[in-house]
Amino acid sequence: MSKILICGGTGLIGSKLIQKLKQKNHEIVLLTTQKSKTNEKDIYYWNPNESFIDSQAFNGVNCIINFSGQGIFEKNFTDSRKKELEESRTKAILCLYDYIKTHNIKIEQFITASATGYYPNICSDKLVETSTKGNGFISDLVQKWEQSTLPFQSLNIPVTIIRIGIVLSTKGGFLKQLSTPISYYAGAIPGDGKQTISWIHIDDLCELFIWTMEQKLSGTFNGTAPIPESITSITKGVAKLLNRPLLAPNIPVFMLKLIFGKERHLLLLSSQKVSSEKIVGTGFQFQFPQLTTALQNLYEKES
Numbered sequence: 001m002s003k004i005l006i007c008g009g010t011g012l013i014g015s016k017l018i019q020k021l022k023q024k025n026h027e028i029v030l031l032t033t034q035k036s037k038t039n040e041k042d043i044y045y046w047n048p049n050e051s052f053i054d055s056q057a058f059n060g061v062n063c064i065i066n067f068s069g070q071g072i073f074e075k076n077f078t079d080s081r082k083k084e085l086e087e088s089r090t091k092a093i094l095c096l097y098d099y100i101k102t103h104n105i106k107i108e109q110f111i112t113a114s115a116t117g118y119y120p121n122i123c124s125d126k127l128v129e130t131s132t133k134g135n136g137f138i139s140d141l142v143q144k145w146e147q148s149t150l151p152f153q154s155l156n157i158p159v160t161i162i163r164i165g166i167v168l169s170t171k172g173g174f175l176k177q178l179s180t181p182i183s184y185y186a187g188a189i190p191g192d193g194k195q196t197i198s199w200i201h202i203d204d205l206c207e208l209f210i211w212t213m214e215q216k217l218s219g220t221f222n223g224t225a226p227i228p229e230s231i232t233s234i235t236k237g238v239a240k241l242l243n244r245p246l247l248a249p250n251i252p253v254f255m256l257k258l259i260f261g262k263e264r265h266l267l268l269l270s271s272q273k274v275s276s277e278k279i280v281g282t283g284f285q286f287q288f289p290q291l292t293t294a295l296q297n298l299y300e301k302e303s
Helices: 012-023 079-102 137-147 150-155 173-183 202-214 231-242 253-260 264-269 291-302
Strands: 003-007 027-032 043-047 063-066 109-115 122-127 159-164 166-168 199-201 219-223 271-274
Touching: 003 012, 012 027, 012 202, 063 079, 063 202, 079 137, 079 150, 109 137, 109 202, 159 202, 166 173, 166 202, 166 291, 173 231, 199 202, 199 291, 202 219, 231 291, 253 264
Parallel strands: 003 027, 003 063, 027 043, 063 109, 109 159, 122 271, 159 219, 166 199
Antiparallel strands: none
């Protein structure tokens, strides 16, 4: 069994992953930026902005899984917010690298979250890990995020990058935001509804992270289900499971732009067909490859 240091483990994905890792008898250590949450047992303080990490955090650790980074869709993309989004990702990774190098810590694998936002925002072609980077702030952000892992190569530490798509969970994130207005009979589809969404059930995503760790896979992998779906299919699927009609008309693009800003609104119009063939080729099997069964599983747990 491995002893794993997790950064950003209190978020939607990290907290679910920790449950699954513990079920598999892996030992977990967390880094937190909130001193009040430390316990000097398995939760330790760090401050990437000041390049500080509690030295006890690395005792016996052989793998790091990183989810550090502020939520992309939470606030408008002002210049200061863009800086926050970038630094919350890159500084965290570089802080880990500097500490590991300075103290000559032996780590067998560094696994980090990334995002399918690396790819073109609107693309009808199948997107694989070697596809061309997109243009705009989000693609540039993800590129810098991933490039901050490059120094680990000088330490001969294998790096695994998981480009995560839209994560489906009723506990938060995309699905929570989508289902709340639907439950109040105010659900609406953004844009023309033809946008292709590369989604993944949260259980599959967590198992994918564990698979890359246990199989010691390095390189970049897409964290998306095999069959992308339209935003209309997802919205209608949720409405059906909640037994709610979709009464509101589609939200026009100009209205999305007014509400979310000229850059942030583009995330709602993103259309990507991201391929999971590379990770499947390693032997990984999705438990929920199809949207219908994924949504049914998630909402059955809620009922």
